[in-house]
Amino acid sequence: MTLTLTQTAAEAVKQIVARVPQAEDGGVRIRDTGAPSGFELSVAPDPEPQDTIVVTDGARVFLDEVAAASLEDRILDAELAQDGSVRFALGSQV
Template structure:
């Protein structure tokens, strides 16, 4: 399967490849990418940093988001709009057809949300 970079979807599978299914992966809105880059810019040695999303395995808690200086072994790295998100195996599987969005409040706090890709 050939991969190409799309400014809107990060890295996606080329849908023109015969007899292969299109692969989906988590994408970021511009707001989410801006929020991630703003958060990571506050880290020393931020050039390899991102946010890491971990599947907690619980319906009640869902996912855990944390700032990370680099991906952990086995993490899927999603780069979109210049922002990096690291996904553990569970999060990568659960979020493969989702969009990460963010709302930045005037007090500097950020609220992330996950929605279906349209």
């Protein structure tokens, strides 16, 4: 099973993508950098050919091959702050 997004994470992804006019039909791309700090998130207009695409309520997340394997059976959640900032967190599916 692949990455699952909570309702809050889906909303956060849609808000982030909406801020980038050239990527309005795109999504958030998650790349595993291999570094201890974890993953790199960026807005992308389209997925790369090898990306796994996760769609939840219209929010699109593109996972590179390493991230897709690392995030299998994980849940992406988000916390939306009043100032518009977003903080993502990963949990395990039960």
